[in-house]
Each structure stands twice: as structure tokens, then as C-alpha cells.
Amino acid sequence: MKYQIYTARNYRQIAQIDKISKEDQRTIDVVAHVLPFKTNNYVTDELIDWNNYKNDPIFILNFPQKGMLNPEHFNRIAMLVDSGADTNIIKEEANKIRHQLNPHPAGQAHNLPVLRGEKLTGAQHKYNETMLFFPSQGQTCHAYCTFCFRWPQFTGMDNLKFAMKEVDAIVDYLREHPEISDLLITGGDPMVMSANVLDTYISKILDADIPHLQNIRIGSKSLAFWPYRYLTDPDADDLLRVFEKVTASGRTLAFMAHFNHPTELSTPAVKDAVKRIRATGAQIRTQSPLLNHINASSMVWSEMWKKQVQMGMIPYYMFIARDTGAQEYFGVSLNRAWDIFRRAYTKVSGIARTVRGPSMSCTPGKVRVSGVTEINGEKVFALEFIQGRNSDWVNRPFFAKYDPNALWMDDLKPAFGKKEFFFEEELAEMLLD
Ligand SMILES: *Cc1c(COP(=O)(O)O)cnc(C)c1O
Numbered sequence: 123m124k125y126q127i128y129t130a131r132n133y134r135q136i137a138q139i140d141k142i143s144k145e146d147q148r149t150i151d152v153v154a155h156v157l158p159f160k161t162n163n164y165v166t167d168e169l170i171d172w173n174n175y176k177n178d179p180i181f182i183l184n185f186p187q188k189g190m191l192n193p194e195h196f197n198r199i200a201m202l203v204d205s206g207a208d209t210n211i212i213k214e215e216a217n218k219i220r221h222q223l224n225p226h227p228a229g230q231a232h233n234l235p236v237l238r239g240e241k242l243t244g245a246q247h248k249y250n251e252t253m254l255f256f257p258s259q260g261q262t263c264h265a266y267c268t269f270c271f272r273w274p275q276f277t278g279m280d281n282l283k284f285a286m287k288e289v290d291a292i293v294d295y296l297r298e299h300p301e302i303s304d305l306l307i308t309g310g311d312p313m314v315m316s317a318n319v320l321d322t323y324i325s326k327i328l329d330a331d332i333p334h335l336q337n338i339r340i341g342s343k344s345l346a347f348w349p350y351r352y353l354t355d356p357d358a359d360d361l362l363r364v365f366e367k368v369t370a371s372g373r374t375l376a377f378m379a380h381f382n383h384p385t386e387l388s389t390p391a392v393k394d395a396v397k398r399i400r401a402t403g404a405q406i407r408t409q410s411p412l413l414n415h416i417n418a419s420s421m422v423w424s425e426m427w428k429k430q431v432q433m434g435m436i437p438y439y440m441f442i443a444r445d446t447g448a449q450e451y452f453g454v455s456l457n458r459a460w461d462i463f464r465r466a467y468t469k470v471s472g473i474a475r476t477v478r479g480p481s482m483s484c485t486p487g488k489v490r491v492s493g494v495t496e497i498n499g500e501k502v503f504a505l506e507f508i509q510g511r512n513s514d515w516v517n518r519p520f521f522a523k524y525d526p527n528a529l530w531m532d533d534l535k536p537a538f539g540k541k542e543f544f545f546e547e548e549l550a551e552m553l554l555d
């Protein structure tokens with residue numbers, strides 16, 4: 123299958139364009155000036171149900187939606203577009219709006235590893251055991267998710283773009299940090315890289331033979347957006363050989379697959395691709411944010427987890443949508459997130475209850491909303507760290523005042539009249555370094 127990209131410039135070439143109303147086409151044109159838009163022929167031809175496109179989760183996942191901008195922002199760009207304004211003027215206005223959308227959430231600039239006094243800009247080391255690596259050639263995706271929190275790096279506005287050409291510094295850093303067991307290669311989507319480039323990175327890492335580096339993870343949405351990466355792309359077989367190199371070295375290759383909806387698990391192409399990846403000895407674990415308009419229903423999640431298990435994959439994370447970009451449109455309250463998680467979790471057998479969530483990736487760590495309960499007459503959220511900047515914080519229950527409208531950690535106040543959560547003082551000290 124030949125890969126055909128569609129963006130704001132050429133999306134009118136899709137075979138199904140007549141199905142999209144003129145008003146919705148204008149919406150796409152307006153919103154795409156501010157937020158990234160990219161899709162491809164697999165998504166349009168095999169995933170989207172065009173007869174019901176307005177409510178189709180995959181359409182909403184890829185095509186810009188009106189509600190993603192607030193009305194004031196939408197109208198400002200719409201007026202410029204309708205009056206045929208100069209592209210530079212539209213760009214300038216779009217940039218102003220982007221800066222109001224919290225482009226760099228969760229203090230990511232604080233996690234830059236330091237090697238011999240120099241910051242490594244293509245990596246993050248936030249949790250003891252796991253280091254993230256952002257190879258510079260892997261900072262795009264086969265299609266863009268409308269909810270994506272990495273949107274600034276796709277709009278060209280991001281001079282903080284976490285990218286690095288050389289893997290040597292990563293190898294040196296890993297050598298100096300025996301606590302790191304996992305290297306997570308992420309993006310964008312590292313699977314947009316050619317097999318050759320990935321092989322260069324992987325071979326260097328394997329050749330370094332670092333004994334404490336046990337697990338190599340690859341975070342990717344390619345199984346959902348372009349499963350032909352593993353079937354018919356010219357270097358598909360070579361790519362699978364690179365995976366085999368990792369497993370043959372005695373290390374675990376964990377493919378962290380992003381799936382947002384069961385439809386993404388339904389095509390013959392994705393089923394074949396999963397089989398081929400598993401045949402290399404890699405394991406596949408799955409994760410997704412919880413998204414209003416796309417998957418905010420317990421039925422969708424239980425179906426997704428069951429199908430994943432059936433296909434030999436391991437459900438891993440349910441995330442709460444981050445406080446950036448179009449959060450107002452995609453956000454789900456913490457209370458509702460817990461309710462959806464709980465109802466889905468109770469519908470699947472233990473074999474699918476490997477999943478953890480709903481979890482917020484915020485400055486102190488990954489915080490799970492364990493539930494809503496009442497203690498001494500006060501209604502509270504019970505919370506716990508799944509991952510913490512200090513690993514000693516993990517798995518200690520703590521409590522926040524119940525707030526039915528809270529969407530994110532910042533909206534929460536400690537319960538029982540306390541001034542601070544137990545980790546806050548220590549976190550403040552850590553952020554000073
Ligand atoms: C989630 C995450 C990891 C991996 O955590 P695990 O619990 O080991 O899956 C590593 N780094 C960052 C910044 C993360 O958000």
C-alpha cells in the first residue's frame with residue numbers, strides 16, 4: 123500500500139471529500155491554521171465511517187473540529203481566512219493563539235539529563251529506571267491526533283524541540299546511571315524513521331552492552347495510523363529484523379502501542395502487523411488517553427482491552443487528557459474518568475486488568491485517581507502515584523477535596539483542611555536544581 127499524506131493543503135483530494143459538508147471544510151481550513159492537521163489514505167479509506175463522519179471517532183481524531191478553538195479564537199482566524207488575508211498575517215495571529223494554549227505543560231524542561239555539565243536536549247530522565255530518548259528523525263507521525271499534547275513541535279513554533287542527532291551521549295549517560303533499566307524511544311513517532319536509521323541507533327545501544335539496560339521500549343501510534351509500516355513499506359522486513367536484534371540480545375523489546383478506539387484494531391492490516399511484530403519476540407503494551415468525543419465511554423474501553431488481549435497485546439495505561447491545546451474539547455472530568463475506568467475495568471477478566479489508570483502525567487509524577495470516597499463525612503478523591511519524581515512517593519494513598527469539575531491536578535486542593543499535599547515541599551526543592 124502506498125502511503126499518501128493529506129494535510130490542510132491537499133485534503134480536498136481525498137476520495138470522500140464530497141461527504142464533508144462545505145461548512146465543515148471551512149472549519150478544517152480555519153482550525154488547521156492554529157493546530158496541526160495531517161492524515162493519510164489508510165485512515166481515510168479503512169478507518170473512518172464516512173456515512174456518519176460528524177460523529178465518527180476516527181474522523182474527530184484526525185480532522186480539526188470547531189470546538190478545538192474557543193469561539194473568540196475561531197472567529198479571529200475565520201475572519202482573516204474569509205477576507206483573504208495575507209498568509210503572514212494569519213500566521214502571526216495563529217502564533218498568538220498558540221501561545222495561549224499552554225504549549226509546554228508539566229514542567230518538561232526540568233527533566234533534561236546532564237552529562238559532563240552539558241544538558242542533553244534529546245532526552246528526558248524524570249523517573250529513576252526509565253530514560254526517554256527523542257531521536258531527531260522520529261519527531262513526526264504518520265498522521266496527527268487532534269488531541270496531541272506534542273502539537274507545538276509539529277507547528278514549527280517549538281525551539282525547545284526535544285531532538286538530538288547523536289546517540290553517543292545517550293550511551294554515555296546510560297553507562298553512568300546504573301539505576302536505568304529502560305530506554306524508551308519516543309517522538310513524535312520513532313516508527314516514521316527508516317529501518318536504517320533505527321538500526322543505527324539500536325545497534326549502537328546494543329553494541330555498548332550496558333548490563334543494567336534490560337528493556338528497550340518504542341512508543342508508537344503506527345499500528346493505528348499506518349500498519350503497512352510492518353507489511354508493505356519497502357523496508358518493512360528490515361524493520362522487523364531490527365526488532366529481532368533487540369530480542370536476540372536477551373533484552374526485552376516492549377512496543378508501546380497507542381490505540382484510542384477499537385476501530386483501530388479492526389482491519390486485516392493491523393491484525394497482520396501485530397502478528398508480525400510479536401513474531402520478532404517483542405511484546406506489545408497498549409496505552410491511550412481518555413478523550414471526550416472519541417472514547418469517553420466504558421463500553422469503548424472494555425471492548426478495546428478485550429480485543430487487545432485477544433490479539434496478544436497487554437493493556438498498560440489509561441491517561442487523562444493533558445492541560446494543553448484543545449483540552450476544553452477533549453477533557454473529561456477526573457470524577458467521570460474514574461467512573462469510566464472503573465466500569466470498564468470491572469467488565470474484563472484479570473488478564474486485561476494489567477491496565478493502570480486513569481492517570482495524570484503532571485510535574486510531580488503520574489498520579490492515578492484511585493476513586494471517590496467519603497472519610498469522616500468529607501467527600502474526597504483518593505489518589506496515588508504510579509510514578510514519582512521521588513520513587514518513594516509511589517503507592518502512598520493521599521487525598522484531595524472532591525470537586526466534580528476538576529479536570530487536572532492543578533484543580534485539586536488537599537483534603538481535611540491541609541495546606542499542601544505531602545510531596546509539595548520536596549517537589550519545590552527538586553525543581554530548584
Ligand atoms: C510514563 C513515563 C515513563 C515510563 O514510566 P513507566 O511507569 O515505567 O511506564 C518515563 N518517563 C516519563 C516522562 C513518563 O511520563
Ligand code: SF4
Pocket residue numbers: 262263265266267269270271272273309310311342343380
Ligand atoms: S501519534 Fe502521538 S505524538 Fe503523534 S500526533 Fe498522535 S498523540 Fe501526538
